[in-house]
Structures are given as C-alpha cells and as structure tokens.
Amino acid sequence: MKKKKVLVVEDDSNLRQALVEFLETDNFSVVSATDGENAITLTKDNMPDIVLLDIILPKKDGFDVIRELKSDEKTKDIPIVLLTNLGSLSDIEKALELGATTYLVKGDYQLKEVVDKIKEILFYQK
Amino acid sequence: MKKRWFVNDFNIKKQAEELGVSVWQAPSLLFLAMGVVSVIVMLVIYFISKNHTSPEYLVLAEVFVVTTIFVAGNTIITSLERLAQINKMKSEFVAIVSHQLKNPLTGINWDIELLISKYKDGLTQKQLDVIKKINNSNILMTRLVNDLLDVARIDQGNLFVSKEKFDIKEVIKKIIVKNDLLAKQMNIKIELDIPEDIPQIVGDEKRLEVAIDNLFSNAVKYNKEGGLVSIEIKKEKKHLEFCIKDTGIGIPDNEQDQIFEKFYRSEKAIRKETGGTGLGLYIAKNIIEECGGKIWFKSYEGEGTEFCFTLPLA
Numbered sequence: 001m002k003k004k005k006v007l008v009v010e011d012d013s014n015l016r017q018a019l020v021e022f023l024e025t026d027n028f029s030v031v032s033a034t035d036g037e038n039a040i041t042l043t044k045d046n047m048p049d050i051v052l053l054d055i056i057l058p059k060k061d062g063f064d065v066i067r068e069l070k071s072d073e074k075t076k077d078i079p080i081v082l083l084t085n086l087g088s089l090s091d092i093e094k095a096l097e098l099g100a101t102t103y104l105v106k107g108d109y110q111l112k113e114v115v116d117k118i119k120e121i122l123f124y125q126k
Numbered sequence: 127m128k129k130r131w132f133v134n135d136f137n138i139k140k141q142a143e144e145l146g147v148s149v150w151q152a153p154s155l156l157f158l159a160m161g162v163v164s165v166i167v168m169l170v171i172y173f174i175s176k177n178h179t180s181p182e183y184l185v186l187a188e189v190f191v192v193t194t195i196f197v198a199g200n201t202i203i204t205s206l207e208r209l210a211q212i213n214k215m216k217s218e219f220v221a222i223v224s225h226q227l228k229n230p231l232t233g234i235n236w237d238i239e240l241l242i243s244k245y246k247d248g249l250t251q252k253q254l255d256v257i258k259k260i261n262n263s264n265i266l267m268t269r270l271v272n273d274l275l276d277v278a279r280i281d282q283g284n285l286f287v288s289k290e291k292f293d294i295k296e297v298i299k300k301i302i303v304k305n306d307l308l309a310k311q312m313n314i315k316i317e318l319d320i321p322e323d324i325p326q327i328v329g330d331e332k333r334l335e336v337a338i339d340n341l342f343s344n345a346v347k348y349n350k351e352g353g354l355v356s357i358e359i360k361k362e363k364k365h366l367e368f369c370i371k372d373t374g375i376g377i378p379d380n381e382q383d384q385i386f387e388k389f390y391r392s393e394k395a396i397r398k399e400t401g402g403t404g405l406g407l408y409i410a411k412n413i414i415e416e417c418g419g420k421i422w423f424k425s426y427e428g429e430g431t432e433f434c435f436t437l438p439l440a
Binding site: 092106112 | 217220224228229230231232233235236237239240243244268271272275279282283284285286332
C-alpha cells in the first residue's frame with residue numbers, strides 16, 4: 001500500500017523534529033514547513049493526504065492557511081488537523097468554523113496519540 | 127485562612143479589590159452615595175421651598191445633584207474601562223503563556239517519548255530510571271501550567287470542552303495506575319464497585335481525566351495511613367453517577383462552602399501536605415459542569431469525604 005503523506009507545519013524546531021521522526025518511523029512519508037506561506041505552497045505542490053498545522057506561525061498564521069487551502073478547489077478536501085498549544089474556546093471554534101477537521105492541544109497528546117488520530121482520520125475517510 | 131470582611135451587605139470592599147480601585151471608587155458605594163445625595167438634596171429643597179419661593183435655591187440644588195451624578199458616573203466608567211483593559215491583557219497573557227511555556231514542555235514530553243519508545247537500545251535500566259524521573263517532573267510542570275491556564279480560561283468563560291462519546295472505564299483505569307505509587311506509599315486500599323458493562327458517556331475525555339484525577343488523588347493524598355478509597359459507579363436513566371469515597375481527614379464544617387473556590391485550601395490539607403495549588407476542585411467542578419454534569423460532596427472531619435458527580439450518557 002502506498003505510504004500516506006503528511007505535511008507537518010510547525011515553527012518550533014524541537015517539536016517539528018519530534019513529529020517528523022515519529023511519523024517516519026511509523027511508515028509515513030513526511031514533508032515539513034516552518035511558516036504559513038511555505039505551508040500553503042508545499043500543500044499545493046505535494047498534495048499531502050493530511051496536514052498537521054500549528055496556529056502561531058511566521059508570515060501567515062494557521063487560520064490564514066486553513067482559509068487559503070479550503071478556498072482552493074485543488075486542496076479543499078485535504079483534512080487539516082490543527083495541532084497547537086492554544087486551547088481557548090474562541091480559537092477552537094474559529095478553527096473548526098474555517099474548516100479544520102479536528103483540533104488537538106499539543107500538550108495533552110503523546111506523539112503516539114497524535115499519530116493514532118491521524119490514522120483514524122485517514123482510514124475513516126476512504 | 128482569610129477572614130471574611132463584611133463592610134456591609136453590598137460587599138463593597140470585595141468589589142473594590144476585584145476592580146483594583148480604592149473603596150471610595152467602588153461602583154456600589156458611588157451609587158449609594160448618589161442615591162443618598164439625591165435624597166438629601168430633595169429633602170433640603172422641600173424644606174427650603176416651604177420657607178422661600180426663590181428659584182435660585184432650586185437651581186443650586188439641581189446643579190449640586192447633577193454634578194454629583196457626573197462625578198460618580200465618570201468614576202464608574204473609568205473603573206469599567208480599566209477592567210476591560212485588564213481583561214484584554216489577561217486574554218493576551220493566556221495566549222502568550224500557552225504558546226511560550228507549553229511548547230518547550232511539550233518538546234520535553236515528546237523527546238522523552240521518542241527516547242523511551244524508539245531509541246531505547248543501549249540504555250541501561252539505571253539510565254531509563256533517571257529518564258522516567260525527568261519525565262515525572264515534566265508531567266508535574268505541565269500539569270501545573272495547564273491548571274493555571276484552565277483557571278484563566280474559566281474566568282473568561284473560555285474553557286473548551288469537546289463532546290465526544292468514550293469509555294469512562296478506561297479513564298478510571300488510567301487514573302488508578304497514575305496514583306498507584308502514591309497509594310502504595312501510604313498503604314491505601316482501593317475498592318471498585320463498577321458494573322460490568324458501562325455505556326459510553328458524552329464529554330471531553332482528556333479534561334474529565336484531569337477532573338477525576340483531581341478527585342481521586344485528593345482521596346489518596348488526604349487519607350490516613352492504611353486507609354481506603356472506594357470508587358462506585360451507578361447507572362441511571364440518563365446519566366452515570368460516580369462516587370469517590372475516602373477515609374481521610376475530612377473537611378471541617380466551617381470550610382465546606384469554600385472548598386470549590388479558586389486557590390482555597392483547607393487548613394488541615396495544608397498541614398498534611400504543603401504542595402498543592404488549591405485549584406483541583408475548582409477546575410474539576412467547572413469541567414464536570416461544562417460537560418453537563420453535577421458535583422457534590424459529603425464530609426465529616428476526621429472520618430472521611432465522599433465526592434459524587436454525574437456525567438450524561440451518550
């Protein structure tokens with residue numbers, strides 16, 4: 001079965017590395033971005049199966065990225081999992097309204113649990 | 127323990143403290159003052175008009191009343207603007223702390239997870255033990271940061287709870303394992319009275335784990351050597367009822383209506399264990415209520431406490 005492709009968008013290098021390494025050892029193909037603009041470009045160029053997106057990012061923030069991806073015919077169906085340490089009701093409501101599939105507060109989840117959530121979304125989809 | 131201040135029934139001192147102004151600027155006091163001034167001036171006008179008919183006194187009195195209202199009103203508006211500004215700063219503070227503090231803490235957590243699950247080869251048991259201890263400290267730190275952020279969000283009405291179906295039995299198992307070391311240290315026996323098949327409930331699994339862990343760990347922490355903690359779950363028509371009972375130090379009668387307050391810690395609790403933020407019950411109550419449940423307790427000093435709460439069925 002073809003490897004599933006994940007785009008990891010995270011500007012903190014420690015967190016990004018940990019996510020990328022864990023995903024790769026779990027047989028995912030991984031691409032990563034460190035800012036909002038790059039996230040949008042990479043999504044359009046690589047068409048990942050799923051996007052892990054932080055909210056606080058340089059250049060464009062997570063909300064802008066969701067808006068952009070959801071308004072483009074090509075990318076609007078790619079599931080977006082918001083992975084962030086902001087956890088207020090207002091942030092979460094905003095993200096879900098914009099079209100994020102789900103919202104995970106980084107600090108509450110182990111890497112394994114994040115990957116389990118990704119698998120749940122990918123394998124319930126098709 | 128804070129002594130209660132009763133300035134009068136309008137709780138003026140408390141209001142002034144909360145707004146960060148002096149007692150003379152507290153809105154309640156200002157309204158009272160405005161009311162008193164108006165009444166006095168009207169009485170004065172009445173008595174004056176009985177003996178004089180010149181309008182000058184009337185105008186003077188009017189001017190006096192209007193001035194009082196403007197001054198009082200302006201002070202109140204200033205207090206409100208200040209309060210709005212403080213609220214805005216609080217939201218920004220929460221957002222900044224969330225990101226700045228939680229990211230490095232998450233980093234440590236995930237790197238330890240990588241180390242223990244994927245890069246364990248070649249590590250001795252001693253090294254693994256040390257890593258586990260680092261992990262425990264990190265978990266405590268993360269928990270404290272989360273508690274403080276939860277409290278800030280509860281204050282702003284911004285607490286997020288998801289509504290998903292899940293199995294509460296798994297959560298209870300996790301919590302018992304988490305508190306196992308502490309229970310063993312104090313030789314506490316744990317009894318479970320849980321029906322075989324429990325239907326799923328609806329709520330936020332992660333947050334409820336925090337809430338129930340707060341209740342359970344309290345039951346262990348504030349217990350007697352060799353005491354007992356029992357968990358009972360009852361199936362009702364539309365909800366599950368949970369009761370966590372302990373044979374601990376109990377909560378004195380005169381402290382019982384403050385126990386759910388932010389930062390409140392019973393004198394006896396402080397004497398038993400100095401660590402503890404006083405946030406556990408405040409947060410637990412808010413989480414349970416946000417998930418659609420209710421929480422209450424019974425406690426007898428020196429004998430024990432029983433906390434019960436309900437959660438809606440899926």
